[in-house]
Each structure stands twice: as C-alpha cells, then as structure tokens.
Amino acid sequence: xxxxxxxxxxxxxxxxxxxxxxxxxxxxxxxxxxxxxxxxxxxxxxxxxxxxxxxxxxxxxxxxxxxxxxxxxxxxxxxxxxxxxxxxxxxxxxxxxxxxxxxxxxxxxxxxxxxxxxxxxxxxxxxxxxxxxxxxxxxxxxxxxxxxxxxxxxxxxxxxxxxxxxxxxxxxxxxxxxxxxxxxxxxxxxxxxxxxxxxxxxxxxxxxxxxxxxxxxxxxxxxxxxxxxxxxxxxxxxxxxxxxxxxxxxxxxxxxxxxxxxxxxxxxxxxxxxxxxxxxxxxxxxxxxxxxxxxxxxxxxxxxxxxxxxxxxxxxxxxxxxxxxxxxxxxxxxxxxxxxx
Numbered sequence: 366x367x368x369x370x371x372x373x374x375x376x377x378x379x380x381x382x383x384x385x386x387x388x389x390x391x392x393x394x395x396x397x398x399x400x401x402x403x404x405x406x407x408x409x410x411x412x413x414x415x416x417x418x419x420x421x422x423x424x425x426x427x428x429x430x431x432x433x434x435x436x437x438x439x440x441x442x443x444x445x446x447x448x449x450x451x452x453x454x455x456x457x458x459x460x461x462x463x464x465x466x467x468x469x470x471x472x473x474x475x476x477x478x479x480x481x482x483x484x485x486x487x488x489x490x491x492x493x494x495x496x497x498x499x500x501x502x503x504x505x506x507x508x509x510x511x512x513x514x515x516x517x518x519x520x521x522x523x524x525x526x527x528x529x530x531x532x533x534x535x536x537x538x539x540x541x542x543x544x545x546x547x548x549x550x551x552x553x554x555x556x557x558x559x560x561x562x563x564x565x566x567x568x569x570x571x572x573x574x575x576x577x578x579x580x581x582x583x584x585x586x587x588x589x590x591x592x593x594x595x596x597x598x599x600x601x602x603x604x605x606x607x608x609x610x611x612x613x614x615x616x617x618x619x620x621x622x623x624x625x626x627x628x629x630x631x632x633x634x635x636x637x638x639x640x641x642x643x644x645x646x647x648x649x650x651x652x653x654x655x656x657x658x659x660x661x662x663x664x665x666x667x668x669x670x671x672x673x674x675x676x677x678x679x680x681x682x683x684x685x686x687x688x689x690x691x692x693x694x695x696x697x698x699x700x701x702x703x704x705x706x
Contacts, residue, residue, distance in 0.1 A: 371468065372468050372495070372593055372594060372597055374468070374491060374493040374494075374495075375493060375494040375495050375660070375661065375662055376494060376518075377492055377494050377497065377515070377518070378494065378656075378659070378660055380655075380656050380659055380660075381494060381497065381656045381660065382515075384652055384653060384656050385497070385515050387652070388649060388652075390513065390514060390515055391514070391515055391516070392443055392514045392515075392516055392521075393516060394439075394440055394443065394514070394516040394519065394521065395435075395436040395439050395440065396433075396436040396437065396440060396489075396519070397516070397517065397518070397519050398472075398489055398490065398491050398492075398518065398519040398520075400433075400436075401423075401433075401461065401463075401472045401489055403425065403426075403429065404423035404424060404425050404461075404463070405424060405425060405426050406423070406424040407421040407422065407423045407424065407463065408421065408422055409421055409422075410422050410462055419464060419465075419466040420462040420463065420464045420473065421462065421463050421464070421465070422460055422461070422462050422463075423461050423462065423463050423472075425461075433458065433461075434457055434458045437458050437461075437474055437476070438453045438456045438457065438458065438476065439453065440487070440489075440521060441453065441456065441474070441476050441485075441487060442456075443514065444487055444512060444514060444521055444523060445523075455478055455479045455480050456476050456477070456478060456479070457476070457477055457479060458474060458475070458476060458477075459475040459476065459477040459484055460474075460475040461473070461474055461475070462475075467591070467593070468493070468496075468593040469490040469491060469493060469496060469520075469593060470490070470491065471488045471489065471490045472488065472489040472490070473486055473487075473488055474486060474487050474488070474489060485524065486524035487521060487522065487523050487524055488520075488521070488522045488523075488524070489519065489520070489521060490519075490520040490521075490522065491518060491519070491520065492515055492517075492518045492519055492520040493520070493593065494660060494662065495592070495593055495594070495595050495596070495597055495662055496520065496592045496593050496595065497513075497515065497520070498592075498595050498596065498653070498656075498657055498660075498662070499564055499589075499592025499593070499594075499595030499596075500513050500522070500592050501653050502562045502564070502595065502653070502694075503562075503564075503589060503592065505642060505643075505646045505649060505650050505653070506558070506561070506562050506639050506642050506643060506646075506650075507558055507562075507588075507589075507642075508586065508638070509525075509586075509588055511523075525573060525588055525590045526573070526575065527572075527573025527574050527575040527576075527586075527588055527590075528573055528574045528575075528576065529569075529570055529573055530568075530569035530570060530571070530572045530573060530574060530587070530611075530612075531569040531570045531611065533569075533573075533574040534569055534611075534612075534614045534615065537574070537576075538614065538618070542583070543583070544582050544583055544585075545618055545622060546622050546623075547582070547583070547584060547585055548585050548615070548618065549615070549618045549619040549621075549622045549623050550623070550631055551585045551586060551587050552587065552606070552607075552612075552615040552616075552618070552619055553619055553623065553628055553631040553632060553635075554631055554632075554634070554635040555567075555572070555587040555606060556605055556606050556607050557631075557632045557635040557636060557639075558635060558639065559589070559604055559605065559606055560604050560605050561635075561636065561639055561697060561698065561701045562639075562694065562697070562698070563595065563596045563604050563690075563693065563694050563697055564589060564592065564594065564595055564596075564604065565594035565595070565596075565597060565598045565603045565604045566591065566593070566594035566598075566603065567589060567591075567606040567609065567612075568606075568609045568611040568612070569609075569611040569612055570611070571589065571590060571591035572587050572588060572589050572590055572591075572606075573587070573588050573590055574586070574587055574588075575587075575588055595662070596657070596662050596663065596690040596691075596693065596694055597662060597663045597667065597690070598663075598667060598671070599663070599666065599667035599668070599669070599670030599671045599674070600670065600671070600674065601671060601674040601675055601678055607619075636701050639701060640701060640702055643698060643701075643702070654691060654694060654695050654698075655691075656691070657689075657690065657691030657694060657695075658689060658691030658692055658695065659691070660689070660690075660691060661689065662689070662690040662691070663689075663690050668687070668688075668689055668690055668693070671690075671693055672684045672685060672687045672692075672693055673685070675693065675696075675697065679700055681696075681700060683696055683699075684696050
C-alpha cells in the first residue's frame with residue numbers, strides 16, 4: 366500500500382502546550398535535540414545476524430563527553446524518577462545511536478548502571494504535534510501506559526520493550542512453543558485498536574511484540590512504537606494493519622485459525638475495553654480531542670478523502686460534517702461507542 370514518503374512535522378501550538386503542562390508532560394530539560402547533532406563521527410550499527418539496522422552509532426568530541434553524560438543521565442532521572450538525582454550517580458551514557466530513517470530522526474540513548482552493567486534506553490526526538498497526539502491517545506485508549514516529556518521542540522520518550530514485529534514474524538512464528546491462535550487473536554485486537562483511534566502505518570517494523578510467559582503457555586501483546594502517522598493519511602485502509610503486505614503472514618494466520626464469528630468476538634472485546642478506557646479518562650480525552658480539533662494535522666485533501674471514505678465504510682453521513690482530523694477522530698470514537706449498543 367502507498368503511504369506518504371515523508372510526513373511534514375507539525376509544530377506544537379500553544380493550546381497543546383497548555384494541555385501538556387496541565388497533565389505533567391512538560392519538563393525543563395538541560396539539553397535540546399539539536400545539541401546531539403554536533404557529533405564528529407558515526408558508523409553503522411549491525412545486528413547479531415550481520416544486517417544493517419539503519420541506525421548509526423555516533424561519536425562526539427572528547428571535550429563534549431562529560432557534559433553530554435551529565436545532561437543525558439539527568440534527563441533519564443527526570444523521566445524515570447521525577448528528577449531524583451540520588452539514583453543517577455552510578456549511571457552513565459554507554460552509547461548514542463542516530464537514525465536517519467523515518468520522520469522523527471531519533472537519537473537512542475543507552476544508559477548503563479555501573480554497579481551491575483544493566484542498561485536501559487530512551488529516545489530524544491524532534492517534537493511533532495502528530496506524534497504527541499499519537500502518544501497521548503495510546504496512553505489513554507490502549508492497554509499500555511506511555512511515558513514521555515516535552516521541552517520546547519524536544520521530545521523525550523522511554524523505550525518500549527519487545528521483539529520488533531518483522532523479527533517476530535520471521536523467527537518466532539516458527540517456534541514450536543509459540544501459540545499461534547493467541548498471536549492471531551492479538552493481531553485482530555491490535556488491528557481494531559489502531560483503526561478506532563486512527564493510528565496509521567503499522568507495518569511490521571513499526572510495532573513490537575511483548576511475550577509474557579503464563580502458567581500454561583505464553584501471552585502476546587502487540588505494541589505500537591511509531592506514532593508519527595497519527596490521523597495524517599487520507600485512505601482509511603492505512604489505519605488498518607491488516608492491509609500492509611509486511612503483515613500478510615499474520616493476516617493469513619488469523620484467517621486460517623479464526624472463523625468469522627470469533628474474529629468479530631475479539632473485535633467487540635477490544636472495542637469494549639477501549640470504550641471503558643474512554644469513559645475512565647473522559648475529561649482528559651475531551652481536552653486532548655479539543656486540541657486536535659483546533660489543530661492542523663494533515664492537508665485539506667487528506668481530511669476530505671478520509672471523511673468521505675469513513676462515511677462510506679461506516680454508512681454514517683456524520684463524518685461528512687467533519688472539518689479536520691480532530692473532528693474525524695472524535696466521530697470515529699463516537700462510532701465505537703455506538704457500535705456497542
């Protein structure tokens with residue numbers, strides 16, 4: 366399926382900053398995204414199988430290292446312990462990677478605990494309103510909580526752990542212990558989550574699979590890790606992971622192992638959970654949607670195309686009255702509420 370090659374970054378407007386401040390997403394940080402662009406050398410990061418990961422490990426001049434180490438460990442402490450620096454004395458920056466692929470051009474920071482060599486990651490990105498709306502909708506409507514901070518035009522995100530979707534499809538589906546029925550069930554539910562809140566471009570490398578051992582088997586959860594395409598594209602199919610060729614294996618698995626009635630059951634289960642989360646966070650979600658409705662998140666022609674396609678898909682002419690992507694997301698959520706009754 367065709368998808369926009371490069372989505373423009375949308376600035377954070379004053380009303381969105383007010384929302385972020387009110388819900389404790391704004392923090393004064395000692396470093397900006399552009400500070401990390403001052404590296405002097407880089408070399409490709411290769412995975413354990415010898416493949417290029419599209420990330421580059423970057424090296425900074427020696428005079429910058431101590432300052433960067435202090436600032437980045439401080440940011441990690443702010444993200445993880447609300448700025449309690451008592452826990453950061455034994456932390457240091459082990460590696461900084463940079464990715465030129467995609468929209469946000471992130472820096473991936475690896476923080477290591479010098480006491481036990483345990484490490485963790487976080488990301489420094491250019492702040493983009495689309496991505497922030499996507500992160501917030503994920504936090505409010507999905508089973509997953511999202512931890513991120515914004516400072517001016519810099520976005521800090523915690524690492525979302527899991528097996529990259531493309532690696533899971535390639536290697537884990539062949540394991541004899543993998544419960545394929547549960548994988549298929551989770552893909553159906555993930556497909557529904559993305560469509561209800563209009564998160565696009567969920568190709569296999571834009572999500573991870575979290576495997577949790579259970580007392581009798583394994584459970585699986587698919588988690589989005591890329592939120593740049595929140596409510597941007599005009600084609601409704603781009604918000605359904607089932608239509609991306611990279612996910613064909615999971616689609617075929619679902620059709621082989623689940624009948625139509627079971628698929629509808631899982632879709633209904635997921636919509637029910639989304640609606641319950643929606644009701645639990647109704648005031649915060651209203652504040653967020655109000656920001657989206659006042660914002661510009663896509664060109665007018667994409668807004669027009671999406672509202673026409675969703676009106677036809679749902680047989681619901683109320684979509685035709687939508688003026689922007691925020692209106693469309695609100696109507697899509699209303700539609701999810703209506704379909705439960």
